[in-house]
Amino acid sequence: MAEPRTRIAFRGGGFVLGNRRWAPWIAFVIIIAGWEAASLSGLLPALFMPAPHEVIAALRDLVNSGKLGNHIGASLYRVLVGWALGTSCGLVAGFAMGVFSMARAAGLPVVAALFPIPKIALLPLLILWFGIGEPSKVATIALGVFFPTVVSTFSAVDAVPRNLIRMAQSFGLGMPDILRKVVWPGALPGILAGFRISSSIALILLVSAEMIGTQVGIGAFILGAGNLMQTDQLVAGVVLLSILGLAISFLLSLAEKTLLRWR
Amino acid sequence: MRLLLRQVGHHYADLPVLEDISLDVAQGETVAIIGPSGCGKSTLLNLVGGLLPLQQGSIETLGAPPPGCLNPLTFVFQDFALLPWRDVAGNVALALEHHDLSRVERDARIQDVLALCGLSDFAKALPKQLSGGMRQRVGIARAIAVRPAVLLMDEPLSALDAQTRELLMEDLLAIWGRERTTTLYVTHNLAEAVRLADRVMVLSRRPGKVKTIIGIPIPVLERGKPQHAAALAALQEDLWQSIKIEAQVADREMLGEAQHG
Amino acid sequence: MVSRRLLLSVSAAAALFAGLVLPASVQAQAKQKVSIASLAFVSSAPVFIAKERGYFDAEGLDLDIKIFNAAQAIAVAVAGNDADFGITAFTGGFFNLAGKGALKVIAAQSREEPGYNFVAYVAGNKAYDAGFRSPKDFAGKSVAITTIGSSFHYNLGMLADKYGFKLDSVQMKPVQSIPNMMAALAGGQVDATILPANNALKLQADGSGKIIGWVHEHTLWQLGALFTSSKHVQQNRPMVERFVRAYQKGLADYAEAFLAKDASGNRVFGAKAEAAFPILEKWVEPKPSFEVVKVSANYMDPQGRLLVKNIYDQVAWNQAQGLVDKSVDAKSFLDLSFVKGHLDLPK
Structure with a gap:
């Protein structure tokens, strides 16, 4: 009798994420087409959700009104200044906490206590301190960005392999050199990952920051549209915010690609 | 430069790890330190290299460092300790940048050690692009770039596979052929010790004490010759006998600690 | 859990009690459940008064007052059928929502009236x-x-x-x-x-x-209104009529209590105001003192009549500012048939 002969079947498939560049576009198209269809058929009443073509019309009106640049310019200024301010302070504090045990012991409980406070709850205080002009808006964003930056910087510094620091010490590098040449580049991946979170938070807080005392800015535009129940404009504003978020995410990816080529 | 250790002891909290270690290392001599796991070999090396504060005894160097020496006590690490974001030349440069060297002088040194370690073609490569053996060559190049007075090698070949280890031992011997640096060489591999060292210091299990020091009377560069093979094998067997019981007991102690820890 | 159980037993006891004392005729006719979305402000006082004094019950309505904390949400709640009626101030957002056809304004709430600081x-x-x-x-x-x-x-x-x-x-x-x-x-x-x-x-x-x-x-105008969904106006007209009747009784009581003036034209707060005050104390947040009620009791038409032309003006003004969609027409969201004698009708 012949020995049974079995062909080996491949069983290692799946679980490997391939590159599907077109997939996100298809997903977008399907979602928007389905949405438009639901709106046109009356399944999705205009009262509750505007149709995509109405949103596009609202966006076109915004472009034609010439105010789009003002809104985006004002918001970009607030986000960039607030984010830069919160990030630079957060980096310094996070670095100090990652490197000095005194700063860590003192800083950790403070951060733990203040991080979860919704910054929006502090808005009245921020208005008292900084007024209703630009400073309070920038401060809201800066404050929201500061704490996650501290946490991500601190963990990133903490995660720099100790053996690299010991190596640098064994070659006689001083503290400033070690921070600059070992700790900073070693912590950079974690810090850039933190930037993704903090930039999203900055955009989220933009709407809160622009609640007070302004009619210009994407957040103010969204809030105004919400107050007036102009849902098409509201969704148009949200679309703008999403585009801003995608642009920032793209820039960060670019930064990661250039700065972290070594990974 | 000579190295003098006198009654060196060390403990972590209440746990003594080293006791009464005395050793003289002559200029240009290589002393291998072997012993069971946890006997304090690496601790001893870190004490000599100034990475741990000295608690008991004394550790001194005697004599002037060689000309051009930038970092008398220089380590080669088991895990290479390369900066992943710097290329090969950059990693070597790290050891030189903070010293008062002209750019030309620095580049010359880098070229020199890269050539010596067979890395000239890899100057622009990142560590992630290199094999383990090549990475340790970078570690060695970085160490000799500072012209050390004493090399402190902490299991430099332990992370490599057996074949790479052989290749690197030959490279080390070739480098030493040009210039012999006083060296402390920590390893748990007896073959390495017998192949590379002038003397082998055997430590007992924790707390590590000097159990014995065995001289290897065959010149280092001649040990590859077949006529010495039997003698070296006998020496390695001697070392194994002196360390075997210690290793067995230490192994069980580790288990006990794991259970109670 | 404890409080819910307590509530259940209390309501069970109340039902039992009702069964003992109420005449059979009222029991047999089950009351219609309706709800109104409102702010906890003095400007909603007529609804609170009508509820507490049983004017809705008398019309066979079991009214549930849902307290909201933003005017916007009230209009949305009525448009989304989460509440049957709403009472709050006009805003650009209200007009935009009403312009989509979901809401009908049926009676007046606050307005600016000479001699009444608001x-x-x-x-x-x-x-x-x-x-x-x-x-x-x-x-x-x-x-x-x-x-x-x-x-x-x-x-x-x-x-x-x-x-x-x-x-x-x-x-x-x-x-x-x-x-x-x-x-x-x-x-x-x-x-x-x-x-x-x-x-x-x-x-x-x-x-x-x-x-x-x-x-x-300086300017007189209609600040707010009582409104319901277009669906109710079309399908439950008798219910809306009963609701408006009860609301008008509340308005009349409110006017007697809080809008009275003496011979020389000064506002007076007499026994009727004191009698109605506990109702406001119960419903208005933050709990007002009598002094606060005296200051914040604003004018409302005692019969719920709207300053109609002003509502057209408001829509036009909002449209001129670009705040309200051009397609919105006041006529389409006003139903003037529930209250007689609306004021200042546009020609």
């Missing part, structure tokens, strides 16, 4: 000292309001029309809430603001601002 123009101390003494001089001033399209915004629009200054020359600072408006004025962030009487008087008493005029001294 909403005040308040100047900051610095602006006041610099000569800002009249609402005619708003041009060039910065003013804290809740939001663009709010009643405060419209107040300024009416002033601009009446006194011939450009609304663009007023720097509108939307700060979302009345406490924020008070803080902005007290902190010197703005030159002026517009506040309900009790807030304005408090600010003045604190020395943080000066009242430079009342809205009713």
Whole structure:
């Protein structure tokens, strides 16, 4: 009798994420087409959700009104200044906490206590301190960005392999050199990952920051549209915010690609 | 430069790890330190290299460092300790940048050690692009770039596979052929010790004490010759006998600690 | 859990009690459940009074008052059928929502009426000292309001029309809430603001601002209304009629209690006010004192009649500002058939 002969079947498939560049576009198209269809058929009443073509019309009106640049310019200024301010302070504090045990012991409980406070709850205080002009808006964003930056910087510094620091010490590098040449580049991946979170938070807080005392800015535009129940404009504003978020995410990816080529 | 250790002891909290270690290392001599796991070999090396504060005894160097020496006590690490974001030349440069060297002088040194370690073609490569053996060559190049007075090698070949280890031992011997640096060489591999060292210091299990020091009377560069093979094998067997019981007991102690820890 | 169980047993006991004492005829006719979305403000007092005094029960309606904390949400709740009726102020957002056809305005709530202080123009101390003494001089001033399209915004629009200054020359600072408006004025962030009487008087008493005029001294208009969904008007007309009748009784009681004047034209708060006060104490948040009620009890038409032309004006003004969609037509969301004798009908 012949020995049974079995062909080996491949069983290692799946679980490997391939590159599907077109997939996100298809997903977008399907979602928007389905949405438009639901709106046109009356399944999705205009009262509750505007149709995509109405949103596009609202966006076109915004472009034609010439105010789009003002809104985006004002918001970009607030986000960039607030984010830069919160990030630079957060980096310094996070670095100090990652490197000095005194700063860590003192800083950790403070951060733990203040991080979860919704910054929006502090808005009245921020208005008292900084007024209703630009400073309070920038401060809201800066404050929201500061704490996650501290946490991500601190963990990133903490995660720099100790053996690299010991190596640098064994070659006689001083503290400033070690921070600059070992700790900073070693912590950079974690810090850039933190930037993704903090930039999203900055955009989220933009709407809160622009609640007070302004009619210009994407957040103010969204809030105004919400107050007036102009849902098409509201969704148009949200679309703008999403585009801003995608642009920032793209820039960060670019930064990661250039700065972290070594990974 | 000579190295003098006198009654060196060390403990972590209440746990003594080293006791009464005395050793003289002559200029240009290589002393291998072997012993069971946890006997304090690496601790001893870190004490000599100034990475741990000295608690008991004394550790001194005697004599002037060689000309051009930038970092008398220089380590080669088991895990290479390369900066992943710097290329090969950059990693070597790290050891030189903070010293008062002209750019030309620095580049010359880098070229020199890269050539010596067979890395000239890899100057622009990142560590992630290199094999383990090549990475340790970078570690060695970085160490000799500072012209050390004493090399402190902490299991430099332990992370490599057996074949790479052989290749690197030959490279080390070739480098030493040009210039012999006083060296402390920590390893748990007896073959390495017998192949590379002038003397082998055997430590007992924790707390590590000097159990014995065995001289290897065959010149280092001649040990590859077949006529010495039997003698070296006998020496390695001697070392194994002196360390075997210690290793067995230490192994069980580790288990006990794991259970109670 | 404990409180819910307690509540259940209490209501069970109440049902038992009702079964013992109520005449069989009323029991047999099950009351219709209806709900109204409302703010916990004095301006909703007629609803609270009608509820507490059983006027809705008498019409066979079992009214559930759902307290909201934003006017916007009330209109949305009615449009989304989460509440059958709503009572609150007109805003740009309200008109946009009503313009989509989901809402019908059926009776009046607050309005500005001569002799009844309701909403005040308040100047900051610095602006006041610099000569800002009249609402005619708003041009060039910065003013804290809740939001663009709010009643405060419209107040300024009416002033601009009446006194011939450009609304663009007023720097509108939307700060979302009345406490924020008070803080902005007290902190010197703005030159002026517009506040309900009790807030304005408090600010003045604190020395943080000066009242430079009342809205009713300059412009009269319809601030708010009772509204329901278009669906109810079409399908449940008798129920809406009964509801409006009960609401009108509440309005009449409210007017007797809180809008009375003596022979020389001064407002008086007599025994009827004191009798109705506990109802406001129960429903209004934050719990008011009698003094606060006296200050904040604003004028409402005792029969629920609307200043109709003004509503057309409001829609037109909002449309001119680009705040309300051009397609919105006041006629389409007004149903004047539930209350007789609406005022100032447009020709």
